[in-house]
Amino acid sequence: MTDTNPVIETFFVVLNKLDADPKNVRKTYSKEGIKELAATIRADGYRLLQNIFVRNGEKRGRFFVTAGGRRLAALIHLA
Numbered sequence: 001m002t003d004t005n006p007v008i009e010t011f012f013v014v015l016n017k018l019d020a021d022p023k024n025v026r027k028t029y030s031k032e033g034i035k036e037l038a039a040t041i042r043a044d045g046y047r048l049l050q051n052i053f054v055r056n057g058e059k060r061g062r063f064f065v066t067a068g069g070r071r072l073a074a075l076i077h078l079a
Contacts (some may be wrong), residue, residue: 004074005075006054010051012033013023013054013063015076015079017062017063018052018054018062018064018065018072019057019062019063019064019065020064020069020072021055021066022064023064023066024065024066026028026069027049029069029070029073033070034070034073034074034077035077037070037071037073037074037077038042038077038078041071041074041075042078043077045076046078048071049066050068050071051068052065052067052071052072053065053066053068054066055066067079
């Protein structure tokens with residue numbers, strides 16, 4: 001019998017190694033919404049309340065953000 005459960009692991013990734021996933025249906029975000037989310041992240045001590053989910057990118061050591069594109073945009077705004 002084959003195990004069909006995906007392996008989920010938590011690890012830290014440097015912000016500049018993250019790319020928006022080209023398969024994500026949402027391509028644009030409200031600038032005002034990103035600014036508001038960035039302010040919330042800053043107020044919370046730069047902690048995310050939800051993790052960003054990634055998959056391996058096309059280049060070694062890079063990752064596509066599959067869930068958390070708005071959070072990624074807010075973090076980039078803060079950088």
